[in-house]
Amino acid sequence: MSEQYPFIKSSIKAVADYPKPGIMFRDVTSLLENPAAFHQSVDLLAKPFRDRGYTKVVGTEARGFLFGAPVALELGLGFVPVRKPGKLPRQTLSESYELEYGEDTLEIHKDSISPGDKVLLIDDLLATGGTIEATAKLVRQLGGEVTDAAFVVALPDLGGIERLQKLGIESHYLCEYNGD
Numbered sequence: 001m002s003e004q005y006p007f008i009k010s011s012i013k014a015v016a017d018y019p020k021p022g023i024m025f026r027d028v029t030s031l032l033e034n035p036a037a038f039h040q041s042v043d044l045l046a047k048p049f050r051d052r053g054y055t056k057v058v059g060t061e062a063r064g065f066l067f068g069a070p071v072a073l074e075l076g077l078g079f080v081p082v083r084k085p086g087k088l089p090r091q092t093l094s095e096s097y098e099l100e101y102g103e104d105t106l107e108i109h110k111d112s113i114s115p116g117d118k119v120l121l122i123d124d125l126l127a128t129g130g131t132i133e134a135t136a137k138l139v140r141q142l143g144g145e146v147t148d149a150a151f152v153v154a155l156p157d158l159g160g161i162e163r164l165q166k167l168g169i170e171s172h173y174l175c176e177y178n179g180d
């Protein structure tokens with residue numbers, strides 16, 4: 001289990017039955033509205049990865065951009081966006097995946113990762129792990145090395161932590177929710 005931060009956790013509002021009945025949505029927009037919680041979450045996400053030889057941060061559309069870009073700045077690294085289909089202008093690679101509440105495809109610019117890049121993956125939330133698995137596959141197909149992914153929130157009951165472990169990716173997170 002990652003270290004837990006109650007101040008961060010208490011800044012995230014819960015919305016029942018969004019976007020579908022039975023889903024308890026963990027809404028990080030309430031964290032973003034709180035400058036102290038936003039600043040602290042970016043610092044804490046970046047902290048374990050300082051001076052560890054990372055060369056790029058990759059964040060996944062859309063909420064992964066909100067944390068990935070400031071974490072990249074904090075670490076002095078470039079930021080690479082992984083986006084939903086048809087949004088990136090240069091040549092792309094694509095990967096389809098399943099979500100807790102749907103299905104989607106992600107794309108990355110083919111020239112954004114070089115063989116040997118050491119890549120940190122950032123997203124707001126880890127649920128089933130489908131999004132980060134697809135993101136890691138895209139980075140690895142381009143020759144990037146992926147060993148760690150960091151999230152503000154993990155939902156361990158949905159199996160994402162184990163799913164990523166099987167792919168050789170350790171999950172780091174600032175707070176977790178179980179049982180709902």
Ligand SMILES: O=P(O)(O)OC[C@H]1O[C@H](OP(=O)(O)OP(=O)(O)O)[C@H](O)[C@@H]1O
Pocket residue numbers: 060061062063064098099100104123124125126127128129130131132160
């Ligand atoms: O671990 P998983 O089961 O894949 O779920 C987590 C993903 O789901 C959410 O994104 P969503 O696809 O809803 O897109 P958004 O960020 O554009 O709202 C969230 O921001 C993560 O990226």
Ligand SMILES: Nc1ncnc2[nH]cnc12
Pocket residue numbers: 023024025026027100101125127155
């Ligand atoms: N329960 C949840 N809350 C917020 N974002 C999510 N993405 C996937 N599951 C989610």
